[in-house]
Amino acid sequence: MPKTAYSQRFKRELDPEQLLSLLGYDLKSDPDLKNLSGELRDEIHRDLLCPECGVRGGVIVSRSKSTKSNKALRQPHFRFERKQYLAEQYLRLGITTDVVSAFAALLLYITNWDVDAAISKLVAIVQAPTPTDMNAGNVIGLNPFHDFAVWANIMKAREVAQYSFNGFDYEAQIETIEQRLKKQYDEWKTAES
Structure with a gap:
């Protein structure tokens, strides 16, 4: 309080x-x-x-x-009162205050500091079914609140890549990969027929 x-x-x-x-x-x-x-x-x-x-x-x-x-x-x-609601939901789940604060800040940030929208997102999360695979949502495996230095470096690398003039054409690479996957799919489908 x-x-x-x-x-x-x-x-x-x-x-x-x-x-x-x-x-x-x-x-x-x-x-x-x-x-x-x-x-x-x-x-x-x-x-x-x-x-x-x-x-x-x-x-x-x-x-x-x-x-x-x-x-x-x-x-x-x-x-x-709204903050109490957020805290009660997380303490009900047995999560520490630091994690609650970090997650509440994240919800507020992604909703552009709209408290009602953040609470709506929290309600959706709390009411979601238990995941069958606890590792499914974290593809990279980094917690930006714990592994901040690594996360910050990844973000810097992304920013540098946006302004890179070394000839790497991201869109062309995506197009090439898409074409290769479509070709492999067509070959597989033909072989299965």
Whole structure:
């Protein structure tokens, strides 16, 4: 749970005390937020973005105290419901927080930071049937979050190949391979007849 959130209204990252102070709420007289109005809660919900992943819809979670010792157990913080959904789905699968963060970032990146689209992709992944072959989806066998240096070199090589002037004609190579495969198929089909 983030200790700070980005306020679109105030254009900066704030902790709960700072945000409530800027909104004119007297936290000292109501530290448990029991009198925080629904309207103000709605305004906060529309305003806040998670500083880690950009998810919208933050809520303030009040502090918590021990009923026996009156000691603080939890300081006020923010909770982002959609982010919680993402985390719950992965923790349900037994995946670590670092992996969750990396995968959430990847989903957000490929959906151009559209949270709803990222969640839709996550739902599709979670609801997908168990693969029969766990190695089928990773052709190269690299994890870009673990083997980043190797992955980065492959990407650099791809970029260099795009601008190579050494006479290599990628399209012609593909055409040649296609023609060879078609010829082999025709020969096989003729032999089978």
